[in-house]
Amino acid sequence: MTVSVQREDFDVAAETARLTSGDRDIGAVVSFTGLVREMTGEGPIGAMELEHYPGMTQRALEKIADEAQARWPLQGLRIIHRYGRLEPGERIVLVLTASRHRQAAFDAAAFLMDYLKTRAPFWKKEETVGGARWVDARETDDQAAARWRRGAS
Amino acid sequence: MQVLYFAWLRERVGAAAEEIDPDGATTARELVQRLSASDPRYAAAFADMAAVRVAVDQEICDLDSSISGAREVAFFPPVTGG
Numbered sequence: 001m002t003v004s005v006q007r008e009d010f011d012v013a014a015e016t017a018r019l020t021s022g023d024r025d026i027g028a029v030v031s032f033t034g035l036v037r038e039m040t041g042e043g044p045i046g047a048m049e050l051e052h053y054p055g056m057t058q059r060a061l062e063k064i065a066d067e068a069q070a071r072w073p074l075q076g077l078r079i080i081h082r083y084g085r086l087e088p089g090e091r092i093v094l095v096l097t098a099s100r101h102r103q104a105a106f107d108a109a110a111f112l113m114d115y116l117k118t119r120a121p122f123w124k125k126e127e128t129v130g131g132a133r134w135v136d137a138r139e140t141d142d143q144a145a146a147r148w149r150r151g152a153s
Numbered sequence: 154m155q156v157l158y159f160a161w162l163r164e165r166v167g168a169a170a171e172e173i174d175p176d177g178a179t180t181a182r183e184l185v186q187r188l189s190a191s192d193p194r195y196a197a198a199f200a201d202m203a204a205v206r207v208a209v210d211q212e213i214c215d216l217d218s219s220i221s222g223a224r225e226v227a228f229f230p231p232v233t234g235g
Contacts, residue, residue: 034235050234051159051160052234053157053159053208053211053227053229055211056208056211056227057234059211060211060213081234081235092235093234093235113235116234116235117232117234117235118232119213119232120232120234120235121159121208121213121227121229121232121234122232122233122234122235123159123160123229123230123232123233123234124233124234125160134160134161134230134233135233136231136233137230137231137232137233141235
């Protein structure tokens with residue numbers, strides 16, 4: 001399976017081995033892991049709660065994965081996105097891309113993260129000693145996603 | 154139709170999901186206007202429409218897209234996954 005939306009943690013090495021196993025045409029594997037940071041602008045967080053839209057998250061991530069596979073020559077691709085209560089240092093998201101040569105793997109991984117950040121229906125809530133607050137979307141994420149628009153330089 | 158709310162919209166509306174009769178509303182924006190007129194908790198939740206996104210049958214679209222025949226309409230703030 002290419003896309004998983006789950007509560008459970010994942011093992012990056014095991015996922016990488018599974019992605020590349022048996023395919024001797026893979027010359028490049030790029031891996032991105034997103035982690036929960038402790039410090040925010042408002043102070044340290046104790047935990048983060050990741051809410052999601054069950055059903056739509058799976059479809060939205062599959063759509064993003066399909067688009068990456070249409071745009072780049074990839075031998076393989078894997079996305080895992082967790083939800084639920086996560087503490088600082090924990091893994092949130094994994095993107096793996098595999099291709100014959102490195103440029104496609106690098107570019108596809110960056111594209112997947114930029115699109116995931118702006119199109120995957122998850123919402124983060126940070127818990128601090130002062131209370132809980134919903135994280136605001138960043139304009140920089142929209143700008144990053146926009147650079148992948150076809151025809152944009 | 155099923156109407157779903159997520160994140161702080163869900164908190165302000167006070168429900169994660171409800172069955173709603175669109176009662177003539179043909180777009181998501183019209184549905185919001187009807188809901189806001191019917192109860193102050195919707196008016197409070199939807200006070201800033203610039204912060205509201207919508208998905209119709211699990212496809213993100215804009216607020217002026219048609220909801221006719223839709224089974225599920227979801228309202229939520231800009232996404233913050235990844």
